[in-house]
Amino acid sequence: MAFLELEALDKSFGATPVVRRFDLAIEKGEFVSLLGPSGCGKTTVLRMVAGFETPSSGAIRIDGRDVTGLRPNQRNIGMVFQAYALFPNLTVSQNIAFGLRVKRVGRAEREARVAEMLSLVGLAEFGGRYPFQLSGGQQQRVALARALAVEPQVLLLDEPLSALDAKIRVSLRDQIREIQRRLGITTIFVTHDQEEALSLSDRVVVMSEGVAQQVGPPFEIYSRPATRFVAEFVGRLNVIDAVAGEAGDGVLRTGDVEIALGRPVPPGPVTLAMRPEVIGVGRADGRDLVFRGRIEDVHFLGSVIRIETRLGSAPLFLDTFNRPDRPPPALGEIGEFSVAASDVMVLGPGGSAVKVR
Amino acid sequence: MRARVWSWAALAVGIIYFALPLIGTVEFSLRKRRGEYSFDAYRWVFEDPRFRETFSYSVVMALFTIAVGILIVVPTAYWVRMRYPRLRPLVEFITLLPLVIPPIVIVFGYIRLFNTSSVLPLTGTATGTNVLLMMGYATLSLPYMYRAVDTGLRAIDVRTLTEAAQSLGAGWGTILGRVILPNVLVAVLSGAFLTFAIVIGEFVMAALLNRPAFGPYLQLIGANRAYEPAALAVIAFAITWFCMGLIQLATHLSPHSRARRS
Incomplete structure (x- = not known):
């Protein structure tokens, strides 16, 4: 049995359903991200686990114990908020000690625990400061230490990095993951940033309109998206409308270009999808689909060169690694590109919740 | 240039309007001894046992009123912000009622409701009347206390801090006592200061409930003596300003509130 179980959670605010039939089982020590655009219900799920919202129906179990009806302060969860939420009237040490004081932990043990937490988040020197004397990244580390000090069963992170600037965000992200691994604490992380979700998580839940679209490891989410929403939300995607021939033999047309996928495709209109990095410049072994296109734009991003071209009438992005011996192609040139037929995903018509492959 | 002249003129008028009566009062209070300035009026006031009695009575009443006001207002304002934001207009209306209902109406209501032949005969004993008077003071200070606390709550993220706690x-209890109250302390103090000022100067309720408060004493002296009322007024001003200074000091000494304002 999983450590944290969310079973058929439903939540409506008035007549508006926010979360629908949400099931999720999280193992002990697992790091799971809820990923989705704003308003998809991910934060509501997190707040139901924390106890700040009561599910309209469904159950939440932590370590086999049903906590659905318990108040937040009875649940033994740790939470980190986007806005830090440190107590402004308390010093860093007092903030971290807050939960321990509430639990009536003795002074000596409390002080030892606070010192341990401070060094865990690398702020050993900052115990006597007030929150306003710290930078955003430091405040969020204190918030993390405060949440962890009471040894919660589950750690909930509600977009903890969104208020920070880019550099701090990456370093704190790595620090959170490192601490989480070291303590082996079961963690739910809510974010709208796919890079955060993919880089941190054991598993990612992609949500849209209150529904879990796909649950899986980051590699699977990215490489084998279950629905068109997941395919388009996670990573960049080239989407091309095409028509499959009557023969059903995998020969498709888009504009005046013919593509032979070499696997059966039912006749009728289909959508093809390709990640920018599976398309290469020039021909290569294994990339059996070759097409030509005018180079419409070139973005030099340092390690990566992003090229914009067209396949038939559809715009197409491709990413290639920069190599010192090969300068980026010039604008207006006609280039030759190739892709492996197996890397071309076929999405059904309509596009909502259609299985790929 | 013209605008500048006018703004200086406006400032000057303002200063004269506020300062002149004050200077006049101070000057008059020093003239008890014929032909020279002296503190005779002040000496008389401080030597009058009734001054000490009534003043300390009012101070104690003020402190109780402040305590009761905080106990009523802080949780109420907090709950309205957290849980029932839709009730806010209603609660604000209620807190403003004491400004439109004259104290004399309130105190007559009290006397009718809590007289010796009522279910709760508060006016039957001195302690009961004191409690009644204190409740009346708390009502009078409600608009100021509520506004101050509500403004203080607006400055902090009440919801997130509550959820974090x-x-x-x-x-x-812990949330209100250890998280919310300390963070609105400056606002509570300014509400408390206003309450203090109201209680010290209040006349109608104390007089009609026949309690030995400072307000009725002020009136009594004012009706019977010449220079001493002026001295009393100056003393009252001094106490008020001293309180204001204390609040400034408290604001300044608490590190987190200093940061929040900058």
């Missing part, structure tokens, strides 16, 4: 295991 809850997730750390805190119950409502």
